[in-house]
Amino acid sequence: xxxxxxxxxxxxxxxxxxxxxxxGHEIDLASSDLTLPMRFDPxxxxxxxSIVRHLQIPAGSNATNVSAAIEGQGRHxxxxxxxxxxxxxxxxxxxxxxxxxxxxxxxxxxxKLAKDKAGTRERLTRDGLPQPRFExxxxxxxxxxxxxxxxxxxxxxxRKLSASRGIRCVSADGELAAAYDHARRAVQHHHIHDHRGLxxxxxxxxxxxxxxxxxxxxxxxxxxxxxxxxxxxxxxEQGGTFPARVPPEATRTVCDALSSxxxxxxxxxxxxxxxxRGPLVIEINPRLAGFLVPEAIEAATGLDPYHALVDLxxxxxxxxxxxxxxxxxxxxxxAPKTGTxxxxxxxxxxxxxxxxxxxxxxxxxxxxRPAENNRDRVAxxxxxxxxxxxxxxxxxxxxxxxxxxxx
Numbered sequence: 001x002x003x004x005x006x007x008x009x010x011x012x013x014x015x016x017x018x019x020x021x022x023x024g025h026e027i028d029l030a031s032s033d034l035t036l037p038m039r040f041d042p043x044x045x046x047x048x049x050s051i052v053r054h055l056q057i058p059a060g061s062n063a064t065n066v067s068a069a070i071e072g073q074g075r076h077x078x079x080x081x082x083x084x085x086x087x088x089x090x091x092x093x094x095x096x097x098x099x100x101x102x103x104x105x106x107x108x109x110x111x112k113l114a115k116d117k118a119g120t121r122e123r124l125t126r127d128g129l130p131q132p133r134f135e136x137x138x139x140x141x142x143x144x145x146x147x148x149x150x151x152x153x154x155x156x157x158x159r160k161l162s163a164s165r166g167i168r169c170v171s172a173d174g175e176l177a178a179a180y181d182h183a184r185r186a187v188q189h190h191h192i193h194d195h196r197g198l199x200x201x202x203x204x205x206x207x208x209x210x211x212x213x214x215x216x217x218x219x220x221x222x223x224x225x226x227x228x229x230x231x232x233x234x235x236x237e238q239g240g241t242f243p244a245r246v247p248p249e250a251t252r253t254v255c256d257a258l259s260s261x262x263x264x265x266x267x268x269x270x271x272x273x274x275x276x277r278g279p280l281v282i283e284i285n286p287r288l289a290g291f292l293v294p295e296a297i298e299a300a301t302g303l304d305p306y307h308a309l310v311d312l313x314x315x316x317x318x319x320x321x322x323x324x325x326x327x328x329x330x331x332x333x334x335a336p337k338t339g340t341x342x343x344x345x346x347x348x349x350x351x352x353x354x355x356x357x358x359x360x361x362x363x364x365x366x367x368x369r370p371a372e373n374n375r376d377r378v379a380x381x382x383x384x385x386x387x388x389x390x391x392x393x394x395x396x397x398x399x400x401x402x403x404x405x406x407x
Contacts, residue, residue, distance in 0.1 A: 001025050001026070001081035001082070001310065001314055002025070002026040002028070002079060002080050002081055003020065003025050003026070003027055003028070003080060003081060003082050003083075003084065003310055003314075004028045004029075004030060004055075004070075004075075004077070004080045004082070004083045004084070004097070005017060005027065005028070005029045005030070005084050005085060005086065006029075006030050006031070006066075006083065006084070006085040006087075006090045006093055006094040006097060007029075007030075007031050007085050007086075007087040007089060007090030007093070007094075008029060008031055008034070008036075008037035008086070008087060009037070009086050009087040009088075009290055010036040010037060010039075010040045010375050011040050011041070011290065011291060011361050011374070011375060011377060011380075012040075012041060012290070012291060012292060012359060012361070012380070013036070013037035013040065013041050013086070013087070014037050014038070014041040014044040014045060014047075014048045014052075015041060015043075015044045015359065016086060016294070016306045017029060017048065017052050018044050018047045018048055018051065018052065019306060020306055020307070020310065021051040021052050022051065023307065025310065026053075027051070027052045027053070028052070028053045028054075028055055028075060028080075029052055029053070029054050029055065030055040030056075030057045030066065030069075030070055031054070031055075031056075031057065031090075032056070032057050032058060032059035032060075033059065034054065039363075039366070040361045040362070040375070041359075041361065042360065042361075042362070042363040043359065043360055055069070055070055055073050055075060056069070056073070057069045057070065062096070063093060063096035063097050063099075063100055064100075066093065066097060067097060067100055067101075077097060077100055077101030077102075077103075078101050078102060080101060080103060081103070081310075081313075081314040082098075082103055082104070082310055082313035082314045083097050083098040083101055083103045083105065083313070084309065084310070084313055085287060086287060086288055086290070087287070088115065088285065088287060091111045091114075091115060091286050091287055092108055092111050092112055092115065094111075095107065095108040095110075095111045096108050098313075103313060104265055104266075104312070104313050104314075104315055105265055105266060105313065106215075106263050106264065106265050106266040106286055107262065107264075109262060110261055110262040110263040110264070110286065111263075111286045113261045113262070114261055114263060114268075114284045114285065114286040115160055115286065116159055116160055117157060117158075117159050117160070117199050117283055118134070118136045118159045118196075118197070118199050119159075120261060120281075120283065120284055121134050121199070121201075123260050123261050124257060124260055124261075124281055126260075127256070127260040129253065129256055129257055129260060129281060130253060130277065130278055130279065130280045130281065131280050131281045131282075132155075132201050132202035132203075132204050132273075132280055132282070133150055133201070133202040134150075134199060134200060134201045134202065135149070135150065135199075135200050136159075136196075136197045136198070136199060136200075137197055137198055137199075137200055138196075138197040138198075140176075140177060140180050143156075143176060143180050143198070143200060144173075144176065146200045147170070147173070147176055147200060150200060150201075150202050151202070152170065152171055152172055152173075152203075153169055153170060153171045153203040154169075154170050154200055154201060154202055154203050155167060155168070155169055155170070155199075155200070155201040155202075155203055156168050156169075156170055156176070156179040156180055156182070156183050156198060156199070156200055156201075157183065157198065157199040157200075157201060158183050158186055158187045158198060158199070159196065159197065159198065159199055160187075161186055161187065165186050165373045165374075165375075166182060166183040166185075166186025166187065166373075167183070167373075168182050168183065169203060180198065183198050184198070204273040204275045204280055204282075205275065205276075206273045206274045206275040206276065207227060207228075207244075207273070207274045208227070208228040208271060208272070208273055208274075208282065209225045209226065209227050209228065209244050209246055209250070209271070209272050209274060210225065210226050210228065210240075210269055210270060210271045210272070210289060210293075211224075211225050211250070211251075211254040211268075211269070211270045211271075211272065212224060212225070212226065212267075212269060212288075212289050212293065212294075212297060212305070213254060213258065213267065213268045213269070213270060214266070214267050214268075214308065214309070214312055214318055214319070215258060215263060215264055215265055215266060215267075215268065216265060216312060216317060216318045217264060217265060218259065218264040219318065220254070220255045220258060221318045221319070221321070222251055222254060222255075223297055223301075223303065223305065223319075223321070224242055224243035224244075224297065224300075224301070225242075225243055225244040225245075225246045225250065226240045226241065226242045226243070226244055226289070226293055226296070226330075227240050227241050227244035228240045228271075229331075236332075236334070236371040236372070236373060236374055236376065236377075237291070237332070237374055238331065238332050238334070239329065239330040239331040239332050239395065240293070240296075240329070240330050241327060241328070241329045241330075241388045241391060241392055242293070242296045242297055242300050242327070242328050242329075242330075243300065243325065243327070244388075246272075246274065246279070247274065247278070247279065249278060249279055250272055250274070250279040253272060253278075253279045253280075253281060254270045254272065257270060257281045257284060258270065258284065261284060263284070263286060265312075265313075266286065266287075266309075266312070266313065267287060267288040267305070267309050267312070268284060268285065268286055268287070269284075269285040269287065269288065269289040269290070269293075270283075270284050270285070271283050271284075271285075288305060288306075288309055289305075290374075291330065291332070291374065291377070291380060292330050292357065292359065292380045292382055293330065294306055295356075295357055295382055296328040296329070296330050296382050297328070299326075299328040299356045299357070299382050299384045300325060300326050300327055300328040300384065301321075301322040301324055301325055301326075302322050302324050303319060303321070303322045326384050326385065326386055326391075327384070327385055327386065327387055327388040327390075327391040328356070328382055328383065328384050328391055329382070329383050329384075329385075329388065329391035329392040329394070329395040329396075330380060330381070330382055330395065331380070331381045331383075331392075331395035331396055331398070331399040332371075332377040332378075332379070332380050332381075332399070333377065333378045333379040333380065333381070333399050333402045333404075334370065334371040334376060334377055334378055335368035335369060335370055335371070335376070335378055335404060336370065336404070337368075337370065337406075338367075338368065338369045338370065339367075339368055339406040339407065340365065340366070340367055340368070340406060340407040341362055341363070341364055341365065341366045341367075341368050341378075341404065341405070341406065341407070342364055342405045342406055342407045343364060343403075343404075343405040344360055344362055344363070344364070344378065344379065344402065344403075344404060344405075345402065345403040345405070346358045346360060346379060346401075346402045348401045349381060349398040349399070349401040349402050352394065352397065352398050352401065353394075354383045354384055354385055354390075354391070354394040355381060355382070355383050355394065355395075355398045356382045356383065356384050357380075357381070357382040358379065358380070358381050358382075358398065358402070359379060359380050360378075360379045361377055361378060361379055361380070362378050362379070368404070368406075378402075378404060379399075379402050381395050381398045381399045381402070382395065383395035383398060
């Protein structure tokens with residue numbers, strides 16, 4: 001099948017496209033800039049250039065202009081079996097292009113709502129679905145007043161950024177101004193012009209899990225839940241385990257949340273907090289899970305989520321849930337200090353029993369820093385075992401066996 005991907009996510013952005021091309025699909029990638037995916041997926045850069053076609057499109061343009069640019073390079077939207085993205089920032093554009101080309105896809109309206117954390121919260125409130133208390137603020141003075149109503153601790157978030165960018169947890173009045181400024185600077189840095197304020201959100205104590213979901217005409221199939229490992233010192237996800245155990249009501253909460261925002265077709269990644277009040281919706285991401293979660297699902301079950309995503313959008317329906325289930329664990333390697341990378345050695349980690357994948361996201365010469373958001377990961381590991389504790393232990397050992405050398 002001929003498949004168009006719109007944009008490439010920075011981490012692990014090229015590997016899924018290379019993989020699908022090797023499975024026999026004709027893969028095109030339409031993007032304005034390959035700098036980040038090439039930089040953060042160095043192990044797949046050469047293969048990408050040899051088997052994936054890159055279509056140059058204008059940056060920041062609308063679907064009509066992008067369609068014209070694609071047609072100017074000999075491709076036509078209607079001839080693609082599916083139009084997809086794995087990237088948050090290109091989700092609306094992919095939906096608009098699919099609408100023009102006539103492919104199955106979530107609607108642009110549903111994608112736009114899912115990407116707006118505050119808009120999602122307002123819709124969930126309308127439909128009475130469980131979530132943290134929140135307020136949208138436009139000035140620091142409004143943030144002070146909202147914080148007094150919500151109470152500490154609380155989260156300060158940009159409305160439209162992902163990968164934990166701009167997020168801070170605030171424990172007291174004295175931390176609020178810095179967190180507010182951090183979120184505002186993140187919005188400005190990433191050129192989000194229609195952010196319309198920041199989100200203040202009640203901090204919820206409890207495990208964070210994500211549902212990996214596929215939808216077909218409003219019918220939802222949950223491939224499973226992934227738990228999330230987040231250190232106490234920050235909000236950068238260090239990994240997780242698949243499948244995670246969740247209460248039965250978590251499944252209903254996920255499906256109700258997707259239905260509430262009108263997300264009826266495609267893949268979604270829905271985060272919940274398993275709180276003392278029950279499962280609460282943290283956010284809805286209108287795309288397949290990022291980092292190495294799809295690879296972890298396959299390692300545990302044998303189901304390839306990338307292949308299933310292509311089939312779904314090409315009108316071949318939802319996949320069948322596999323009968324085989326082991327446990328997989330993901331672990332991220334991050335930099336211990338700021339500096340320039342001289343060498344990243346993963347040779348031993350790749351030979352360890354139980355390790356199914358080690359992927360490097362940096363190359364010599366790159367500047368490293370201690371992780372401030374999910375894009376600061378240096379490498380990722382997946383391990384597989386017959387129980388979650390063993391999988392987690394193997395992944396941790398393999399991650400520790402990846403050595404970072406500085407210049």
